[in-house]
Amino acid sequence: MASYRSVAGDEISSASLITNLVPIHSNKSKAAGSESWCCDFSSDESYFAWSSGNCVVTIIPWSFCKATLFKHKEVNVPFKPGIGILVDSKHEVEDCFGCNTISVFTGHLIRSVAFGSSSLNYGDKPCSPFWSRLCSSKDLVLATGHINGRIRIWDVLTGKLILQLMDHSDMVSHMTFNPLGNLVLISSSYDGTLKVWDLHNDGNMFRTLKMNNRPVYSCCWSHDGKTVVSVGMCKLVYVWDMKSLKVKFMLEGHHHDVVSCAFSPDDCLIASASWDTRVILWDSFNGQVLKCFGHLQPSPRLIFACGYNGTWIRDVSFSSDGAHIATVADDGYLRFWDITKEETPEAMAPIENSLCCTYSPSGRILAVGSRSGPVSFWKAPLCVKSLKYLSRIAVRKSVGAESVPELCIPKSLVEYLLYKEWE
Numbered sequence: 001m002a003s004y005r006s007v008a009g010d011e012i013s014s015a016s017l018i019t020n021l022v023p024i025h026s027n028k029s030k031a032a033g034s035e036s037w038c039c040d041f042s043s044d045e046s047y048f049a050w051s052s053g054n055c056v057v058t059i060i061p062w063s064f065c066k067a068t069l070f071k072h073k074e075v076n077v078p079f080k081p082g083i084g085i086l087v088d089s090k091h092e093v094e095d096c097f098g099c100n101t102i103s104v105f106t107g108h109l110i111r112s113v114a115f116g117s118s119s120l121n122y123g124d125k126p127c128s129p130f131w132s133r134l135c136s137s138k139d140l141v142l143a144t145g146h147i148n149g150r151i152r153i154w155d156v157l158t159g160k161l162i163l164q165l166m167d168h169s170d171m172v173s174h175m176t177f178n179p180l181g182n183l184v185l186i187s188s189s190y191d192g193t194l195k196v197w198d199l200h201n202d203g204n205m206f207r208t209l210k211m212n213n214r215p216v217y218s219c220c221w222s223h224d225g226k227t228v229v230s231v232g233m234c235k236l237v238y239v240w241d242m243k244s245l246k247v248k249f250m251l252e253g254h255h256h257d258v259v260s261c262a263f264s265p266d267d268c269l270i271a272s273a274s275w276d277t278r279v280i281l282w283d284s285f286n287g288q289v290l291k292c293f294g295h296l297q298p299s300p301r302l303i304f305a306c307g308y309n310g311t312w313i314r315d316v317s318f319s320s321d322g323a324h325i326a327t328v329a330d331d332g333y334l335r336f337w338d339i340t341k342e343e344t345p346e347a348m349a350p351i352e353n354s355l356c357c358t359y360s361p362s363g364r365i366l367a368v369g370s371r372s373g374p375v376s377f378w379k380a381p382l383c384v385k386s387l388k389y390l391s392r393i394a395v396r397k398s399v400g401a402e403s404v405p406e407l408c409i410p411k412s413l414v415e416y417l418l419y420k421e422w423e
Helices: 062-069 093-100 387-398 411-417
Strands: 016-023 039-041 048-053 056-060 074-077 102-105 110-117 140-146 150-155 161-166 172-177 184-189 193-198 204-210 216-221 227-232 236-241 246-252 258-263 269-274 278-283 289-294 313-318 324-329 333-338 347-350 354-359 365-370 375-379
Touching (some): 016 048, 016 056, 039 354, 048 110, 056 110, 056 140, 140 172, 184 216, 184 227, 227 258, 227 269, 236 269, 269 313, 278 313
Parallel strands (some): 110 172, 313 354
Antiparallel strands (some): 016 375, 140 150, 150 161, 184 193, 216 227, 227 236, 258 269, 269 278, 278 289, 324 333, 333 347, 354 365, 365 375
């Protein structure tokens, strides 16, 4: 892989900052408790939430507020607890930010957030929403995971507490809802476990998964809801079959703790980010390494990769077009990568003390959280991929790897659908 230093400055584009959101309750001192450890968009991109420090999660009606936010390079976010105001068709977009932003004081420091939505179809028969007994009719909720091991479920519209889930004995490091809309939540914790909760059944915790009895840092569902990937304080990436609730693969290749993971939109690829300064792209079907994206050039020797090297990667996120990943690292840079090219990032930008990043569902914006509480929004690089590439994404969303060889297509296309050209 080429060294960044040997690349001309104009060969790596500068990522474009759209705006910064600064919570007014933030002390801006980088003190413990002020960090923005996590942020998330709802699946329909109607809301955005982030842990804005000091036990507060801020919820923004994104579909209404983004036009206002993008007019300014920095926006102060008011601390406004209480019931949100509905935006009707007569409401002026320019005025909606202040009156619709909700700040929820959760009572405990927040380490993870996740939006969940319900299709009201669970299994083979319709199911009433789990919050009907609490006189709430929304089908969108927000979960917050806390350092004391508790998970709290909030009504996004009002900011009111709906449920509290208690079974973890240590910090809830990450959470994600099943993308199928059945309100099944999986959470990872420093207590060494992953727990699966059914919010349609009063938040019942019906399964505990264990990796290696060490802290679990992150987890993610596949888009078809059949697989979960988890990573933690070890060099392995665990791939779980959620039907049998057993480990399908343990992927080996990293040299340090693995801290973040993500599925591609077609579920063919798994991206894992590690403190060894690398993101590895894996084949989700056979567990084979396909690509490696190095963040420190030249690549560090093993002894440095295994220790503190100044370039610990904090988070990785997959774009909705399946062609890009974004990463943030301790070296003070945000990077956008075209996954078809592994030598250098497609775009970079300096950003200090970043902790998390997540693409919007449209793939046009990347949100980045920092240690002092603010969250920034960046314009994500877009590219027009070939029809062949787009066709692969479309086909693999509906055809599993085991069924691809049975398609009546040329062998070369079979190999292309299986990402053989990357091996």
